[in-house]
Amino acid sequence: MRTFYHIASNALLTTLANFLLWFALVFWVYLETRSLLASSIIAGSYMVIATVSSFLFGGIIDHHKKKHAMLFSSSATLVFFTAATLIHLAAPAGAFKAASSLWLWSFVGIILLGVVMSNIRTIALLITVTILVPEGMRDRANGVSGMIMGLSSSGAGVASGFALAYLGIFAIVMASIVITICALIHLSFIKVDEPQIAHSDENPKTLDVRGTMRMIAAIPGLIGLILFTTFNNFLGGIFMALMDPYGLSLMSVQAWGALWGVLSLGFIAAGLYITRYGLGSKPLKTLFMVNIIMWVATLIFPLRPSILLMAAGILVWTLSVPFAEATEHTIVQKVVPLERQGRVIGFAQSIENAASPITAFLIGPLAQFVFIPFMTTGAGVKLIGGWFGTGDGRGMALTFIIAAAIGLFVTIAAMYSRAYRMLAAEYEKPASI
Numbered sequence: 001m002r003t004f005y006h007i008a009s010n011a012l013l014t015t016l017a018n019f020l021l022w023f024a025l026v027f028w029v030y031l032e033t034r035s036l037l038a039s040s041i042i043a044g045s046y047m048v049i050a051t052v053s054s055f056l057f058g059g060i061i062d063h064h065k066k067k068h069a070m071l072f073s074s075s076a077t078l079v080f081f082t083a084a085t086l087i088h089l090a091a092p093a094g095a096f097k098a099a100s101s102l103w104l105w106s107f108v109g110i111i112l113l114g115v116v117m118s119n120i121r122t123i124a125l126l127i128t129v130t131i132l133v134p135e136g137m138r139d140r141a142n143g144v145s146g147m148i149m150g151l152s153s154s155g156a157g158v159a160s161g162f163a164l165a166y167l168g169i170f171a172i173v174m175a176s177i178v179i180t181i182c183a184l185i186h187l188s189f190i191k192v193d194e195p196q197i198a199h200s201d202e203n204p205k206t207l208d209v210r211g212t213m214r215m216i217a218a219i220p221g222l223i224g225l226i227l228f229t230t231f232n233n234f235l236g237g238i239f240m241a242l243m244d245p246y247g248l249s250l251m252s253v254q255a256w257g258a259l260w261g262v263l264s265l266g267f268i269a270a271g272l273y274i275t276r277y278g279l280g281s282k283p284l285k286t287l288f289m290v291n292i293i294m295w296v297a298t299l300i301f302p303l304r305p306s307i308l309l310m311a312a313g314i315l316v317w318t319l320s321v322p323f324a325e326a327t328e329h330t331i332v333q334k335v336v337p338l339e340r341q342g343r344v345i346g347f348a349q350s351i352e353n354a355a356s357p358i359t360a361f362l363i364g365p366l367a368q369f370v371f372i373p374f375m376t377t378g379a380g381v382k383l384i385g386g387w388f389g390t391g392d393g394r395g396m397a398l399t400f401i402i403a404a405a406i407g408l409f410v411t412i413a414a415m416y417s418r419a420y421r422m423l424a425a426e427y428e429k430p431a432s433i
Helices: 002-033 036-062 066-090 102-117 119-132 135-166 169-188 209-218 222-248 253-263 265-277 283-303 307-335 338-376 392-415 418-427
Strands: none
Touching: 002 036, 002 066, 002 102, 002 119, 002 135, 002 169, 036 066, 036 102, 036 119, 036 338, 066 102, 066 119, 066 169, 102 119, 119 135, 119 307, 119 338, 135 169, 135 265, 135 307, 209 222, 209 338, 222 253, 222 283, 222 307, 222 338, 222 392, 222 418, 253 265, 253 307, 265 307, 283 307, 283 392, 283 418, 307 338, 307 418, 338 392, 392 418
């Protein structure tokens, strides 16, 4: 456990550096170009590249020592960030002001690749839990992993705005480089006792997509778990597309930013709780209970145009997400052989991560062209407008409610499914490693 905590603290350093730079980059591009399209392209590109690369990264991790994979990840990130620094120094004055600038997109693209390369560390960290942490403590260790993401996301999200305002993007790039170097030095001194990587017909030295798919299919209920998690990530896509506009329909941008910064601390609080108390003896049951709570909260908070109700709903969501993620990781670490965990986790992340941007792309137009007109000039004004309210915000609220009702129904159906019973029985078997 002591070695794991060293690895986790090292991961916190690098994740914080990457998130700090990434959030600042998105803000900086918009401030430089005043182009929403440019900002959207950056966010969408990250999601697409991260989704496509996750399975490849999982294969890299399976075929190498986990510490070596982490060192490679940070080294690659360092190379890309250094290249971005050189581009920034070489660019002529005003080169980053136009959204069509080749200098701008070269700078952004290099940083994007550096941030994506850090995903190798994210997957490798989950597998070090299997290697370094006793089975009965893995749920708590996964809580630490979730807390790292929460700390990095909330801390970097708030700090990046201030750093960008007072220091500028170049200074933030340099700070990220320094932190990455420090993390590399620290990691090089951590001794990790790992089993030797063994290659065989069952674990060939390739990505072996077919073999990985056969293994996933062979584990009872695992495909169901991945599909269920993917479906619930649609909620994340709904939040991605509508939560900012909905929040801004109720309050000023300054107040909304401050509120979101405070509520995002829920990720940290949930991680701390899991680290202290774990997920219980039946993590699958915990997963379903958490999702039911999330969907019910999403069903309730849009009923009235209330800042307090909205804040409560977001808080429930931020508190619930770490439980859902820790549960999935704990189950995979138990039922999947160690030599395949990188590819299985990478495959699952590829599928699951695709859900949020797909939903964001679908829900936005659906709300804009169907539900908002329904609650502003359409039949909804007469049908429910008297008690529900009317206007753009109410159209977005109706979108939340319908999505939550569908999600609640699917979650309850999955809870009583045969796949759930099979995976629960598989989890209760003796460990495979």
